[in-house]
Structure formats: C-alpha cells, structure tokens
Amino acid sequence: MEKYTETQRRILEVGKKEFLAKGFRDASLRGIVKDAGFTQGAFYGYYSDKAALFDALVSEAADSLTDQFKAAQEAHYDLIPEDKAAESRDLSKDYLNHFINYIYDNFDAFKLVICCSEGTRYAGYIHDLVEIEVVQTENYHARLRQLGKLKGTVSHELHHMITSAYFTAVFETVAHDMTREQAIDYVNELATFFNCGWDGLLRLE
Missing domain, CATH: 1.10.10.60 (Homeodomain-like)
Structure with a gap:
C-alpha cells in the first residue's frame, strides 16, 4: 500500500x-x-491546518534524529564500566558523522526545521538538542568525577554556551547549503577544535 x-x-x-x-x-x-x-x-x-502540514514534512526526520541523539548519549555510559571513558571523544565523533549523513539523507526536512520553522513547535529544535546534551553530559561528568576519572570542572553556564555554539555551528551546514562532502569535512574539523577545548577544561584521566 x-x-x-x-x-x-x-x-x-x-x-x-x-x-x-x-x-x-x-x-x-x-x-x-x-x-x-x-x-x-x-x-x-x-x-x-498549516502547522499539521509542516509537521508532516519534518516530524519523521527531526524526531528520529532526536531519538538517535538520546540513544547516543546513553551509549557513553557503557564506556564507564569497561574503563574506556577516555574513548568518549572518539565515540562522539563517530556519532557526529552518522548524524550528519542522516541529516543529508533528509536534507529538505532539516532545511525546513533550521531555516523555516519560526512559529512551529520546531522553532527551538537546536535549543532542545542543546538542553538534552547539557543535562546528559553533566550527569555523565558527575559519574566520572565520583570515580576520580575527571579532574576539571566547568560551570553550567559555560557548558551551555559552548554546547549551544557547537550545535549551532554544526547546523550551519544546512543553513549554508554545504554539500555532504563539505559538511563532513567541516563538522570533523569543528569537533576537533571543540574537543581540544573540552580536554583542556575537563582533564579526563
């Protein structure tokens, strides 16, 4: 059918x-x-109504990415009992490449979400992802700190600002109509840049 x-x-x-x-x-x-x-x-x-039509165009792709993102957050906790927390940056980068390919597989839907959604429930899409990231990562860091594997600290405010800047930068690939190849190169360079900053602040052991 x-x-x-x-x-x-x-x-x-x-x-x-x-x-x-x-x-x-x-x-x-x-x-x-x-x-x-x-x-x-x-x-x-x-x-x-018009909102229902917009939802029909974007909800499957946008909501699926959110669900995949939440699952990726949980995957980091699996590294702790295996004493592989130091590999979290590599895991994040692997997921980032998966996400950017998923976004480009559904490019028009994400173009609508990122550039055309003001007035819909998706207007705060990036902000919602940032909130998920910050809450989950702070819980993850707290667990590592209890185990003596994380020495550095970062305030909630700074954490939120850095994460917001990072996520906004990632979705610039869509806003600026980069090709898939350009986007992959760009986000991997971006991840390297931000990860160096996190490593300097958090001092994972």
Missing part, C-alpha cells in the same frame, strides 16, 4: 516549496492549496 495518495503527495510537494521560499510564518495556506490545484476541502481531508 502506498504511503501517500497522489493528492497528498501534491499537497506535500507544494507545501514544502512554499515553506522553503517563505518560511512557515509567511507561507500562505490559500496559496498552497491554489498552487496544488485542489480545493481547501481537499486539503482539510488530509491536514487540519
């Missing part, structure tokens, strides 16, 4: 084009319906 009807595919296609051109807030539902060649009644047979 096909996932979408021909009518639904046409609405999604035109909706994506409208959102990419104008952003969610300025996109016109009337214009989307008109360009799709259907009545508003046909539209409402599939989506309750």
Whole structure:
C-alpha cells in the first residue's frame, strides 16, 4: 500500500516549496492549496491546518534524529564500566558523522526545521538538542568525577554556551547549503577544535 495518495503527495510537494521560499510564518495556506490545484476541502481531508502540514514534512526526520541523539548519549555510559571513558571523544565523533549523513539523507526536512520553522513547535529544535546534551553530559561528568576519572570542572553556564555554539555551528551546514562532502569535512574539523577545548577544561584521566 502506498504511503501517500497522489493528492497528498501534491499537497506535500507544494507545501514544502512554499515553506522553503517563505518560511512557515509567511507561507500562505490559500496559496498552497491554489498552487496544488485542489480545493481547501481537499486539503482539510488530509491536514487540519498549516502547522499539521509542516509537521508532516519534518516530524519523521527531526524526531528520529532526536531519538538517535538520546540513544547516543546513553551509549557513553557503557564506556564507564569497561574503563574506556577516555574513548568518549572518539565515540562522539563517530556519532557526529552518522548524524550528519542522516541529516543529508533528509536534507529538505532539516532545511525546513533550521531555516523555516519560526512559529512551529520546531522553532527551538537546536535549543532542545542543546538542553538534552547539557543535562546528559553533566550527569555523565558527575559519574566520572565520583570515580576520580575527571579532574576539571566547568560551570553550567559555560557548558551551555559552548554546547549551544557547537550545535549551532554544526547546523550551519544546512543553513549554508554545504554539500555532504563539505559538511563532513567541516563538522570533523569543528569537533576537533571543540574537543581540544573540552580536554583542556575537563582533564579526563
């Protein structure tokens, strides 16, 4: 069974084009319906409003990345009992490369989320990922500190600012329409730069 009807595919296609051109807030539902060649009644047979259409275009990819990100955070805890916490930077880099490829496999969805989502529940997407990262990493650091494997400290405020800068920089790949190859090179250089700073602050043993 096909996932979408021909009518639904046409609405999604035109909706994506409208959102990419104008952003969610300025996109016109009337214009989307008109360009799709259907009545508003046909539209409402599939989506309750403009926000529901935007969700249909981005939610699967964006929510899946969030779930994968949470799972990656948990994977770091597996390093502790194996006395491999020093490998956490390499693990983070491996996941980063996985994530950037996933983003590029779903580029249009993430372009909508990063550049066109003001007014939707995805407007704070990067901030939400930052919050997850900070909470999980601080808990991870606390565990390492209890075991005597982490000597340095960093304030919550600085941790949040550094993480926010890092995540914003990663998603610049999408904002600036880098090619996949450019993006992979860029984020790996970025990770090296930020990891050197973290190593200097935290002094993992």
